[in-house]
Amino acid sequence: MERKEYSMMDVAPTVSAVLGLPVPAQAKGKPIAEMAQDLAGVPRVAVLAPDALGEFAWSLWKQEMPFLRSLHARRSILLRSVMPSITPVNFATMVTGTDLEGHGVRSRELPFACETLFDVVRRAGGKSAGIGLDNYTGTMLLARHADIAGNAGRGTDDDVADLILRIAAEQQPTFLIAQLGRVDDTFHKHGPSSPAVAPMLRDTDARLGRLVEGLTALQYGVILLADHGQHDVLGPDGKVTGGSHGTDSDQDCLVPCTWSAGAQAA
Numbered sequence: 001m002e003r004k005e006y007s008m009m010d011v012a013p014t015v016s017a018v019l020g021l022p023v024p025a026q027a028k029g030k031p032i033a034e035m036a037q038d039l040a041g042v043p044r045v046a047v048l049a050p051d052a053l054g055e056f057a058w059s060l061w062k063q064e065m066p067f068l069r070s071l072h073a074r075r076s077i078l079l080r081s082v083m084p085s086i087t088p089v090n091f092a093t094m095v096t097g098t099d100l101e102g103h104g105v106r107s108r109e110l111p112f113a114c115e116t117l118f119d120v121v122r123r124a125g126g127k128s129a130g131i132g133l134d135n136y137t138g139t140m141l142l143a144r145h146a147d148i149a150g151n152a153g154r155g156t157d158d159d160v161a162d163l164i165l166r167i168a169a170e171q172q173p174t175f176l177i178a179q180l181g182r183v184d185d186t187f188h189k190h191g192p193s194s195p196a197v198a199p200m201l202r203d204t205d206a207r208l209g210r211l212v213e214g215l216t217a218l219q220y221g222v223i224l225l226a227d228h229g230q231h232d233v234l235g236p237d238g239k240v241t242g243g244s245h246g247t248d249s250d251q252d253c254l255v256p257c258t259w260s261a262g263a264q265a266a
Helices: 008-019 033-039 055-064 066-074 087-096 117-123 137-145 157-171 182-190 195-217
Strands: 005-007 044-050 077-080 128-132 148-151 175-180 220-224 231-234 240-244 254-260
Touching: 005 008, 008 033, 008 044, 008 077, 008 087, 008 117, 008 220, 033 220, 033 254, 044 087, 044 157, 044 195, 055 066, 055 195, 055 254, 066 195, 066 254, 087 117, 087 137, 087 175, 117 128, 117 175, 128 137, 128 157, 137 148, 137 175, 148 157, 157 175, 157 195, 182 195, 182 240, 195 220
Parallel strands: 005 077, 044 175, 044 220, 128 148, 128 175
Antiparallel strands: 077 254, 220 254, 231 240
């Protein structure tokens, strides 16, 4: 079945629609109707992003990810990353609804040049959380601007998952966004088509299952997506030597997206 394609700029307007809040002021995207309808009624939203798990890798390895495959069997769309297809730019787009020209975040150390979901939630009296690993976009950009800064140190994506669930249970932020950065690291090292990435993806699938179960029990609507994809880098002998991204190719820009309704909307 052919899936509908939307823009990464549509994520923030969709979160706003689900939460019944205004869209960030400079947003260029529009709410994704089917997602907003499915998640209607949840009091909180969590955006979970396995970094670089794009459509190219997903099409190759989805048999290794039964939990995520089960979600996509029910609800599945494609998102197109904004350019350049790199992490800080597209995480910034997720929380602003605009592209690089609008938000100005070319690198994770920079400030936002426009309103974000963090601002919108804060103005409505709620709190937001940004979560990731130390020195990654999840901490250096998202946590820096959120009300609750979740830094899992130099650990693993399991450490990030543990922190997500702890923050969600103890502080219940209205909006939570988290980067699972080790997926991108593994793809860069081996290349997204290398069989060497399969164990990491199996672990990621189990981790996402644990997160969705825990978060939906806390009445979160959970959105699962990636910031960008990756393509293989080939050596002189034509063999895959690693992975990269940043181009306007479908391999770098198209990412699968699915979602799971919280308890109130199940």
